[in-house]
Structures are given as structure tokens and as C-alpha cells.
Amino acid sequence: MKKIRKIDSVEMFVVRIPLVKPFETSFSIQTHREALLLKIISDDVCGWGECVTSPDPYYCYETNATASHIIQDFLISILTATNNFTIEEVLQQFEKIRGHHMAKAAVENALMDLLARKYEIPLFELIGGQSKKIMSGISIGIQEDIEDLLESIQNACDKKYHRIKIKIKKDKDIEILQMVRSAFPSINLMVDANSDYTIEDLPVLKRMDAFNLMMIEQPLSHDDIYFHALLQKQIHTPVCLDESIKSLNDAKTAVEMGSCRIINIKQGRVGGMTTSNKIQAHCMENNIKAWSGGMLETGIGRAFNIHLQTLPGFVLPGDTSETARYFNEDIVDKPVVLQPDGFIEIPKGPGIGVNVLPESLNRFKVFYKKIL
Ligand code: OSB
Numbered sequence: 001m002k003k004i005r006k007i008d009s010v011e012m013f014v015v016r017i018p019l020v021k022p023f024e025t026s027f028s029i030q031t032h033r034e035a036l037l038l039k040i041i042s043d044d045v046c047g048w049g050e051c052v053t054s055p056d057p058y059y060c061y062e063t064n065a066t067a068s069h070i071i072q073d074f075l076i077s078i079l080t081a082t083n084n085f086t087i088e089e090v091l092q093q094f095e096k097i098r099g100h101h102m103a104k105a106a107v108e109n110a111l112m113d114l115l116a117r118k119y120e121i122p123l124f125e126l127i128g129g130q131s132k133k134i135m136s137g138i139s140i141g142i143q144e145d146i147e148d149l150l151e152s153i154q155n156a157c158d159k160k161y162h163r164i165k166i167k168i169k170k171d172k173d174i175e176i177l178q179m180v181r182s183a184f185p186s187i188n189l190m191v192d193a194n195s196d197y198t199i200e201d202l203p204v205l206k207r208m209d210a211f212n213l214m215m216i217e218q219p220l221s222h223d224d225i226y227f228h229a230l231l232q233k234q235i236h237t238p239v240c241l242d243e244s245i246k247s248l249n250d251a252k253t254a255v256e257m258g259s260c261r262i263i264n265i266k267q268g269r270v271g272g273m274t275t276s277n278k279i280q281a282h283c284m285e286n287n288i289k290a291w292s293g294g295m296l297e298t299g300i301g302r303a304f305n306i307h308l309q310t311l312p313g314f315v316l317p318g319d320t321s322e323t324a325r326y327f328n329e330d331i332v333d334k335p336v337v338l339q340p341d342g343f344i345e346i347p348k349g350p351g352i353g354v355n356v357l358p359e360s361l362n363r364f365k366v367f368y369k370k371i372l
């Protein structure tokens, strides 16, 4: 069992990086990625983690402020109270804190990177994955103008993205899908509603069956599992859950109830790589397809998502896009780029394989605190 001896230092940063274009969903318009980062050092080895929270609680209840509170006032004290520990042991202790999976994931991620670097292996090896090319996927925000949407889809096709997801919301759905499908009859297409509908909207959700979509992601409430099961029984298009799955137990419940045929595993949302690994294994055993979601992560979180997809349950392309799709400049040394066939290479080297650039970190930094 790979162990960490003792935590020597913990630092927290918040960086605020402008997006190349605002990103609109049914719940917000984002112009920047404001990311809370953790740097943990043990025996001169350093690991980085990124928290997938935002400043606001519109995607889920956690925010940068709640994560900062939970990390500083609870999680780090658990870490410093033990020596010679495995990550599983730490996670077991984290369980006494209810929820706050994003805060927990940030700490777990930093420990994962640190542990892989300590043993000089790439992160995918630490989690038991197989080296391979990673599929790409792009998530296109809600566009004011249909021409802009069609152009973004064309650009994504030209880059050979393996699947295209478009954000929808009530009254910005059927008409848009008709236009997209007539312009692009055969692309791998899916939609993400970010919880904008209720079961009363069944008629409109049924109409989406006409568009040969790979799936409808999170149509109903962010905390619902029951009504998604009713919905899945009445539509042909696979339902994919995102917001509703915050833990292994949620995934088991959804599978048991038939609430979805696909799960979007965001490692940052479910508490980290370890839980994601368990969820993908559970999906495989139950014929549920999984893919890796994104939260507009910087190069740090993006690298974790890439390594995660070396596990066999990740059978569908995820929201893993090029760095340049979101940022002109990032805080790590290796941007994510698409190969001519649309695949992504795992960054080489120990740990997550990318390194934080101190100068860029400093330039985008809006907050810093030495916690330990
Ligand atoms: O619902 O998947 C989502 C971004 C922020 C919050 C929620 C979601 C998203 C995305 C973009 O769809 C995913 C990405 O490219 O990182």
C-alpha cells in the first residue's frame, strides 16, 4: 500500500483566469474561471489539486468559500492528525463530514498527485488505469444566435472532436435541435439541460427522441433521482445524470432505480479519483456507460480528468476539450491539445504530468493563504 508519511505544508490559492468567450448554461453566464487550488508538500514532494467549485452556488451548493472553509477548518486537521496514511484511510475519515465532496476531492487530488510523484509513476498507474489515447468532447454553451452555434459546431467538427454537447434550456431546445440536426445530420450529438425541466415537461422531452441524440444530460432537478427514473421509462433517448450523482451511493441508487443509462462522472463532484474509480466499476458491472465531465478546469483539474479516463468504464467521449477552447493562457506548462484524429495524449511524467508555472500562477492569483 502506497503511503504518505507526514504532511509538511498546505497552501491555498485562488486564480481568476478569463475565458476566451463567456460560457452560458441554463443556470449562469461565466466569463472567468475562478479556481481554488491546493498545494500540499510532504517530504519535499509537492502535489496540486483543483477544487471544481465556483464563486456561486448555481451548479451545486458548494462554493469556493464553503470549500475553503471545509478544507481549512476540517479536512486539513484530519490530514495533520495522522502519519503514515493511505489515501483510502484519509477518505474514510473524511466521511464524518457530510457532503462537501468538491472540497474533499481537492484535497484527495493533491494527495494523489503527491503520492504518484513520490513513487515516480504517472497518476493513471496509481489509480490502476491503462495508458491510452483519450477521447475528446466539447461542451458548447447556449448561444444567442443560431448562426454562432452552427459555426461553433462546424469548428468542433473540423478539429475532429469525438462528440459535441450543446447546452439547452426551456424554450431554447426543439427549434435549435431541428436546425442543428438539419445542418449536421450525423454528428455525435447530445444535450445538457442542467436541471431546467420538470417531469411536467415530459411532452417536450419526448420530442427530443426525434433527434438521434446520444443522451439528454440532467434534464430534471439537480437533486432528483426518482423522477429521472419515471422519465427514462418514457423516452428512448438515454438519460445521463450529472448534478444528481454526488457519491457512490447516489450512483448505486440511480442504477438500481433505472434513472439513467449513462453517468457523467465528474471526479471533482463525487469526492475525487478514488470514488470515481468505484463508480466507473459499478457502472461497468451494471451495463451503464460512463464518461468524464468537466467544470472548465485549469490545466490541473484537466489533467486529473484525463488520467481518470484510462479506467475501463469510461467508454464514451467526455467533456475533455483543448485548453485553447476556454483559455488563451493557463497556469500549467503543457496545454491540452487535440491530435489530428481528435484524440488527446496523457501528459507524460510523474503525477498528473503537468507542472504549475509560478509566473502564470502569480499573475492570475487573487488570493493566497498558507494553511500549514
Ligand atoms: O453541466 O457539465 C456541466 C461547466 C460548468 C458547470 C457544469 C457543466 C459544465 C460544462 C462544461 O458542460 C464542461 C467542460 O468543458 O469543462
Ligand code: MG
Binding pocket: 192, 194, 217, 218, 242, 243, 264, 293
Ligand atoms: Mg452537465
